[in-house]
Amino acid sequence: LSVSQINQDLAGLKVVITAGGTHEPLDPVRFLGNNSSGLQGIKLAEAAKVRGADVTLIAGVVTVPLPHGLDVRHATTALDIERDVNDLAPGADVVIMAAAIADFRPVKRLDAKIKKVQGQEPEPIRLTKNPDILAGLAANRQRPGQIIVGFAAETGDETGTVLDHGRAKALRKKADLLVVNEVGDGLGFGTPHNTVTILDAAGEPVGETTGDKLAVSHAILDHVAKLAADNRK
Ligand code: CTP
Ligand code: CA
Secondary structure (H helix, E strand, O other), X not given: XXXXXXXXXXXXXXXEEEEOEOXXXXXXXXXXXOOOOOHHHHHHHHHHHHOOOEEEEEEOEOOOOOOOOOEEEEOOOHHHHHHHHHHHHHHOOEEEEOOOOOOEEEOOOOOOOOOOOOOOOOOOOXXXXXXXXXXXXXXXXXXXXXXXXXXXXXOOEOOEOHHHHHHHHHHHHOOOEEEEEEOEOOXXXXXXXXXXXXXXXXXXXXXXXXXXXXXXHHHHHHHHHHHHHHHHO
């Protein structure tokens, strides 16, 4: 299969994708972080590019190599990602928020290393909320027909299943598509494979896929392409 034979169904679309985790600094040498590898977002970027999109990847903290030839912006904290997203969203036809963004950050980043003090317990770390970038994007669309895709990393618990939580999140976030995946105990984060359920804006399942993260990316982009085609009608 040559590149020209691959379906170019995203040709002409500007696609912005966030990937990876964030590091929220505590002091010059320490941070609060998470286990995201960045692989799903990176595979999405590769897949969108193959399908003809003009892709910018906002890479948070990633533990896998970034592919060559991709337009990449580097970000470390949630606020860095917010800045880059706000910068690029006005020109984007599609924004995909695959990054695992810290919900909270330390209230203060200390200028000097936190030191142990003999005979004293450590000070508690005070946290504050980070902005919800996805909800913000969906609440004030930058251009008509802009397609916004979110992810939801969920675990089932006594209050509901993975899908129950996903549906509630879809309604809360108001994204056009929400990709729900079950995480924890060897699922999702850092694994080559993923099982996801894709929900529409109403929280209804429109697809389910299992496969490596590139295959899952193409399944997600099939739905993005469908929405983009509807917009053109
Ligand atoms: N997200 C975001 N800004 C944040 C936190 C999350 O834009 N401060 C985005 C993520 O990139 C993802 C989606 O929101 O696309 C859902 O993230 P998730 O952590 O599953 O949901 P939260 O709304 O943070 O809810 P919770 O973690 O409490 O389940
Ligand atoms: Ca969260």
